[in-house]
Amino acid sequence: MNEIGFDWSVIDWADIWLATQDTLTMLGVSLGFTIILGLPLGVLLYLLSPRQLMANKPAYSLLSFVVNALRSLPFVILLIILIPVTVKLVGTSIGVAGAIPPLVVGAAPFFARLVEATLREVDRGIVEASQAMGATLWQIVTRALLPEALPGLLAATTVTAVTLVSYTAMSGVIGGGGLGDLAIRFGYQRFQTEVMVVTVLALLALVQLLQMTGDWLVKRATRK
Amino acid sequence: MIALHHLNKTYEGDGRQVIALRDINLQIETGEVFGIIGRSGAGKSTLLRTLNLLERPDQGQVLIDGQDATCLDTAGLRVLRRQVGMVFQHFNLLNHRSVANNIRFPLELAGALSKTAINTRVDELLELVGLHAQREQYPSQLSGGQKQRVGIARALANHPKLLLCDEATSALDPQTTQSILQLLLDINRRLGLTIVLITHEMAVVRAICDRVAVIEGGQIVERGPVADVFLHPQHEATRNMVAEDGHAATLDLAGKLGNVSGTLLRLTFVDATTYEPVIAQIGQALAAPMSILQGSVGRIKDRPYGQLIVGFNGDAELAKRAFEERGVRCDVVTV
Known part of the structure; x- marks a missing residue:
């Protein structure tokens, strides 16, 4: 160890690489499922809300309550209380696989709310014009609403991805692995500040990369 | 339909x-x-x-x-x-x-x-x-x-x-x-x-x-x-x-016509009559000149029209009949 304080030789780069892979896997898979579940949920919230195409106050209130309830649970708690469900779904409650169901359950309601808000931004006139042209509900959603909202949906996906990165850091609680877990176990609990520095830098780079990619996609998709 | x-x-x-x-x-x-x-x-x-x-x-x-x-x-x-x-x-x-x-x-x-x-x-x-x-x-x-x-x-x-x-x-x-x-x-x-x-x-x-x-x-x-x-x-x-x-001769002249004597007539022409010298002819025939106070001419879709408000010193009933014989609608305007 030199006098400035950092001894980079304590870092096991293979571990770092493994952790990075775990983080990327958790992020990729859970983001995929979050979109698959959250997008329809968001569309449904939008359609059921007052003055929209399927306006239904009781159904909207119920769905809205469920979404709020899931969002109000801290992620760490969600990780633990979902263990029985996780075991049913993926056969294990630990490791990368065990982390994915709680990640999705944590992020999908969040993403759904963002989708709902984004769809609300679409000019009502476009929905009306589509109706006047004889579009079915499915056509309105898939050919008018979602494509019109694409820039906003991409921005929502970016925000969700970044949120998922910070959620993955907590998956260490159930042995989920990943960069955040590494930072806590080695960097914090074993006082290996070097590991902390490297993992934080890696997370920083990942978030920057996600945000830049997201911004670039939004810009490309924007026609306004 | x-x-x-x-x-x-x-x-x-x-x-x-x-x-x-x-x-x-x-x-x-x-x-x-x-x-x-x-x-x-x-x-x-x-x-x-x-x-x-x-x-x-x-x-x-x-x-x-x-x-x-x-x-x-x-x-x-x-x-x-x-x-x-x-x-x-x-x-x-x-x-x-x-x-x-x-x-x-x-x-x-x-x-x-x-x-x-x-x-x-x-x-x-x-x-x-x-x-x-x-x-x-x-x-x-x-x-x-x-x-x-x-x-x-x-x-x-x-x-x-x-x-x-x-x-x-x-x-x-x-x-x-x-x-x-x-x-x-x-x-x-x-x-x-x-x-x-x-x-x-x-x-x-x-x-x-x-x-x-x-x-x-x-x-x-x-x-x-x-x-x-x-x-x-x-x-x-x-x-x-x-x-x-602002394209029709609507009468918002109340109070502005204090020194006009005689009767006010609203004449409405549409189509062909718009182009005929009806006012001059009838004025001459009745020996009572008319003064144009307000009016507009234009087109409604492709029908030409004219609407005038004229001051008239003479027998209004006679004038009305004369105009309507020529296909011009004539209303006596009360201010």
Whole structure:
């Protein structure tokens, strides 16, 4: 160890690489499922809300309550209380696989709310014009609403991805692995500040990369 | 032909009821340009939307070629809507689609045509509205007038028999308004398409409508051929709108005519009589000269008209008869 304080030789780069892979896997898979579940949920919230195409106050209130309830649970708690469900779904409650169901359950309601808000931004006139042209509900959603909202949906996906990165850091609680877990176990609990520095830098780079990619996609998709 | 029978519509919001339509009865003939004029909140927008059931009336029938549209199920309604084009004040184009793809949209929705047939149709429509050069541009790159041309092309894509125009020119400048109105008139004549438009501007009605209905407080208060309604408005709402338009000899001269002696006559000429020297001839014949106090001449669609208010010293009854023999309507005006 030199006098400035950092001894980079304590870092096991293979571990770092493994952790990075775990983080990327958790992020990729859970983001995929979050979109698959959250997008329809968001569309449904939008359609059921007052003055929209399927306006239904009781159904909207119920769905809205469920979404709020899931969002109000801290992620760490969600990780633990979902263990029985996780075991049913993926056969294990630990490791990368065990982390994915709680990640999705944590992020999908969040993403759904963002989708709902984004769809609300679409000019009502476009929905009306589509109706006047004889579009079915499915056509309105898939050919008018979602494509019109694409820039906003991409921005929502970016925000969700970044949120998922910070959620993955907590998956260490159930042995989920990943960069955040590494930072806590080695960097914090074993006082290996070097590991902390490297993992934080890696997370920083990942978030920057996600945000830049997201911004670039939004810009490309924007026609306004 | 469209017939509306006893349409009623009430909105409920915040615990109070707003009556949007009150026993509307209306007949619109095939091939005509029918205007519905009214102030904002008069119910004209609701009325227009009952024609393609975007607004469902609480009571009443919407007969389109004898078929009651209010009885259609969802699928039937979609078929109907594909035969009824609609043009909007704020265009309502899809921002993520190019001009050509916006026009293609209703054809894709209908799903009845092959890809090549759709392309051919899109080219025809681009030609019709004069937007060939802009086909690959996006709505954000277009001017208001160009956007409305896309809106019109899109509305015509499925060969509708009826075109609904919701304040189609209200967001446009006067010059662009004229070009869009001319386009609509051209389409009406070339395709024999029935057009129903709503507006708050008498100028729009005067430019292209054959008949007009005036709506006020959810009720139709006056209706008839545009020349009749425009030149001889009966209801106060109509009179106000005609006066605001500034193109008719409406008498707001009370108090300003203190030193005019004799009777005031309102003379209305339409069509051929507009061009004849009627005033001079009758003035001479009755040996009583007339002084023109106010007036306007112009065109209602393509009918020339003139409306004058003249001061006349002589036998008003005699003059009235003389004018009416020559096909000029003559009313004695009381200030």
